[in-house]
Amino acid sequence: MAKAMKIAIVDDEQDMRQSISQWLALSGYDTETFASAEDALKALGPDYPGIVISDIKMPGMDGMQFLKKLMGSDSALPVIMITGHGDVPMAVEAMRVGAFDFLEKPFNPDRMTELAKKATNARRLTLDNRALRRELSDGGQLMKKLIGAAPAMERLKEDILDLGQADGHVLIDGETGTGKTLVAHALHAVGSRAGKKFVLLSCAAWDEDALAKRLFGPMLPEDSQLPAVEEARGGTLVLEDVEALSDSLQARLLSFINDQGTPAETRVVAICNMQEQDRTCEDALRSDLFYRLAALRITLPPLRQRGEDILTLFTRLSEQFAEEYGCETPQVSAQEAAQLLQAPWPGNVRQLINLAERAVLQSRRGSGTIASLLMSDHEDMQPVMTTEGKPLKEYVEAFERMLIDNTMRRHKGSIASVMEELCLPRRTLNEKMAKYGLARADYL
Known part of the structure; x- marks a missing residue:
């Protein structure tokens, strides 16, 4: 069962703090109250395991100043602002600064519970994603996930450490379910690009036109993402199911690799998942691309x-x-x-x-x-x-x-x-x- 998320309640009026706290505690939340924004800031760090509900009008540091401080520390922290009647322009400004939502007094407690549920779900997802990113950037933790003392596994760990420090592109192959994507993460995490971008793209998940745009661009004006080759610049671009690339996209990938020169600004790690009998990665890829990628190669051992x-x-x-x-x-x-x-x-x-x-x-x-x-x-x-x-x-x-x-x-x-x-x-x-x-x- 997931641990209850915390809710920090910040209000200079004691009765209001206590009533909000009691109501949310009945809904299963772990609440803590603060009489001032200054006191709350001492307890709310960047990875605070919950959300904040704060009044806007408070003596000393008011709610807007408090919100700006919180957003400067952790822009993904959900903050629900409580505003007085007629303070809608102030609430709109709070949303612009980064507030999750606002409640206008007098508010319906059920509406507050509904907002708290949405905000805590969003916070849990944010914290889970941060924990995952930290884990995937920690080479030591990733290497521990490669459990086993079989000679083939010892060689695999040595290869990851050696090739992680190398600068060339890498081809990873092996049977389905052997952990090829985990090895790609580990290669990035133990190498010189560990603190830089890691972009993972499944070539089999897109049709050719959509894949071409996602990989090389141009992206549409309304798209929030950069093309993968731009997004991964200076870091690692991992292409799962590289054998799914059409001939024309293989040619564009080869040009991208060749244009970078040596050493490569962006490292390409290609994962090949050949399932058909009597076919290999070498059969599926054009020979010039295969040999550029396979200069450094890791083949994962099957479990048997x-x-x-x-x-x-x-x-x-x-x-x-x-x-x-x-x-x-x-x-x-x-x-x-x-x-x-x-x-x-x-x-x-x-x-x-x-x-x-x-x-x-x-x-x-x-x-x-x-x-x-x-x-x-x-x-x-x-x-x-x-x-x-x-x-x-x-x-x-x-x-x-x-x-x-x-x-x-x-x-x-x-x-x-x-x-x-x-x-x-x-x-x-x-x-x-x-x-x-x-x-x-x-x-x-």
Whole structure:
């Protein structure tokens, strides 16, 4: 359940402050009151988790001065102004300065609640978008999202760090659901363009004429956006589904790349999502464009080749969904672990995310098994544990590592509790943790 948004009520009249506060508190809002604009400014920072309702006429700093101060600190903070009867010109001026809306005294409390709901919804969206932008600009946080210790994942992380510092254009390819867009964000975040524009455009989402205008312009006078090549100037332009570009747009993209010279002012990161059998990115793109983009290339590994990363990812995802839905994390049996490792995963990580959420939901209902979900996803999968494709020893070790890892996290690094639950002597547990690269300090 989303946390209640705050509402700061600023009015020099105590009765008015209290009545507004009581009414909004009954509607489920977390209110706080201030007798003056000066007091309120001390508590309202740029990322204030809520909205402001303020009277216009107050002694000392009046509502208009207060509004201008707030807009200077955070122009996206919704401020609802309360005006006296006949003060409509002042209210219009407040809207021009940046007020969200205004209420004219005497006002209907239901109208105030309606405005508060609209304003808090807008504020929540603003704060969520800011948090997402901060996360997507933090290279360290993005690299942490690339979970896994498989050799292919270690190489991928090294490639991102290396190519992030390079200056050339990049081609990212790989099967659907492997996380290509996440890698594009990470490339930008760990490189020299981290603080500059990151523009993401899906080439498959537009018809050719609309895509040409969105990508290269000219935009219509009423359009608020610049063409993508202008919007991304000095930063990174990411083109998802680059294979969807027509021949003429591929030629224009090549000209844009060639005209920039070296080093490029704007880096182009092309994401190729070839789904057709026996066709590659090289087949889909004109050769001169392909070789300009593929000079630096990252191919993401499919999930089925990542070994015990599958179990690590499934555990992390199911824990996140269990927390979200307020229930216990489903336990994975040895047979289910083996089936998770053997599954073909055509949808890769995206499919695993979906499976983890469904596993948590059915566990909350107290019905079904992970194995039954796997069987519904993979009709040709056998319900018994086999060793096809891998030695049995690898399945056993992957399950054992997952079991120790899960138990250590559940007991927050308490060795004694883990020894008791798994019936292991201290020396054996230490040896196995060393073997699987598990450190107690990671769980404290």
